[in-house]
Amino acid sequence: MYVYILLQLYHQVPSSHRRKAEGREWKMTTITTSLHPHCNTIATVLSPLCRSSSIGNHRVQLHKKIPHLFLSSSSSWSRNSSRARMSSERLTPLPEDRIVVGLGLLSVDYLATVASYPKPDDKIRSTSLKVQGGGNSGNALTCVARLGMSPRIISKVANDNQGRDIIEELETDGVDTSYIVVSKEGNSPFTYIIIDNQTKTRTCIHQPGYPLVPDEISSANLLSALHGAEILYFDGRFPDTALEIAKEAVSKNIPILIDAERLREGLDDLLELADYAVCSAKFPQAWTETLSIPTSLVSMLLRLPKLKFVTVTLGEEGCVMLERMSDDPQMEEVDVDSLLDTLKQRKDDTVTVPTCVISPKAKLRAEGIGTLTGRLILGTAEKILPSELVDTTGAGDAFIGATLYAICAKMPAEKMLPFAAQVAAANCRGLGARAGLPWRSDPRLAPFLN
Incomplete structure (x- = not known):
């Protein structure tokens, strides 16, 4: 037995x-x-x-x-x-060894849960402490691995205990760590994360390590890392190295997804080469200097003609995607801000699982910006019971990991957004960025994968 x-x-x-x-x-x-x-x-x-x-x-x-x-x-x-x-x-089978390559941050996360966030000069005790791997790219690619794909990560850690733990944890989850550079000097990146048990919010204090520079990735290693890749993902770190790798990917017709979390040095050059972008709630308006999310999404697609879609994640409010479509000069113009208001009115607030509301193809007008032919999609988040909500750390990374999977699986946008929201919601039920990441066999994912 x-x-x-x-x-x-x-x-x-x-x-x-x-x-x-x-x-x-x-x-x-x-x-x-x-x-x-x-x-x-x-x-x-x-x-x-x-x-x-x-x-x-x-x-x-x-x-x-x-x-x-x-x-x-x-x-x-x-x-x-x-x-x-x-x-x-x-489950719908995936082709063998479907490869996702990512470049970006790896770190060790020190997660301290407190009853409530401290005031200045307070002394408090944590109610729990957990140490686990973190970093945007590490989290997203762990999600990809658990969904059944074969991720490779390009990053840098130091030759210290933290660096060895980072690599070991990734390997345990099935992430190929062959392309991680191990520095003889310095420290591996780490992050202090304070989780407020009252508001279910988290505060991150990050200590970076040495940057990954282009000379540390040989031509042979770069070609090996990109061989057979279905998609390439950047979290915005190591901009000089990322740009070199992105140019090589473009020459090989490998599509690129960018995590546009905040304004960063070198991010503009990466966005110009991107096929897809997933943004934090504040990024589109900050990058375009516009007053509304719908207007900012139109502005992004007009400024970045290679982008097929851009998605902005809004936490418990869900997400909004603008998908580019072929131009049709006969179509009437629709104000994009008014269109989003219409989609919000059509949303069914009684449904607890992630859904989406889709506009028909239209010529979308952003006042003072221009027009773009496409469709606007409003995605909802899962309504998680307060008793089940543990921690939102890494929810955005989980959403991106699921989006990478969905692109490779050729999911349409109306299936992609609820799927990514479901994966992100599952992750919010565990402490830290990885504990709650679901496996491909998770029954909550069955409606999307069957």
């Missing part, structure tokens, strides 16, 4: 992660399992996973007891694993 259980544990790990693990040296690992309240059994298994293993929706900590409820009996385990296999078999 014990061998059967261990085999079931192995087969619940996504195949892309098993393929990656099987290419590395296997380590002897001991798992203490509690199969009965009065019977602890030591089972020695071969495991490629270093500290922990993610199995389905469960996190199994190595060298610790697996909860009795998780492995209660062989019969209940058989029923649960059979349901998991049946659910997995119904």
Whole structure:
């Protein structure tokens, strides 16, 4: 029975992660399992996973007891694993080794939860403390890996304990870390994150490491990293290196998605090469110096003719996408701000799951900016019960990871936005940027993946 259980544990790990693990040296690992309240059994298994293993929706900590409820009996385990296999078999299959390449920040996150955010000169205690990997690109590509794709990350850490932990955690989740530069000097980036348990908001204090410069990525490594890539993603860090990689990607017709979180040095040059952009709530208006979100989106697409769509995320208010469409001179003009107001009126506030409201194709007019043919899409966020909302850290990164998946899976916009919102909402139910990221087999994702 014990061998059967261990085999079931192995087969619940996504195949892309098993393929990656099987290419590395296997380590002897001991798992203490509690199969009965009065019977602890030591089972020695071969495991490629270093500290922990993610199995389905469960996190199994190595060298610790697996909860009795998780492995209660062989019969209940058989029923649960059979349901998991049946659910997995119904998922729409993805081509093997669908590759997403990302360049950007990696860090260690120190997450301290407090009852309420401190006032100046206060001394308070945290109610919990958690340490985990972070950084926009690391979070987004972890999301991509859990959804069943094969991400590669280009970044830089230091040769310190934090850097080794960053790499180890990514590898455990199935992210290819072969293209991470390890510096002999300096420190790996880290972030202090204070989570206000009262308002469910977070405050981030970041300490950067040494930047990744173009000379640290050889031509051979760059070509290897981009080989077979379906899409390239930038989080806006390391602008000089990012621009060199982006130019190479354009020459190979690899589409580019930019995370436009805030105004950064070199971001304008990257945006000019981008096919897709996902922006924070404040970015479009700050970048275009316009007064409304719809007007700013029209302005962005007019200034960036290569962009196919731009999405702005609005937290619990959902998101708005402007999708470029072929020009039609016969179409009547529609004021884009008024159109968004109309979409908001059509939204059904009684629905708790993510949905979207779509405008028909139109010639959208932004006062004082110009016109663009396209459609405006209003996406809603999931209504999460207060008792289930844990932390919003990394919700935007989860949204981007799901968007990368959706682009590669050729999801239409009306399916992409609710899917990305669902993934982001799942992540808000865990502490930190990665604990709540769902796996491809998560039943909450079944409506989008079946």
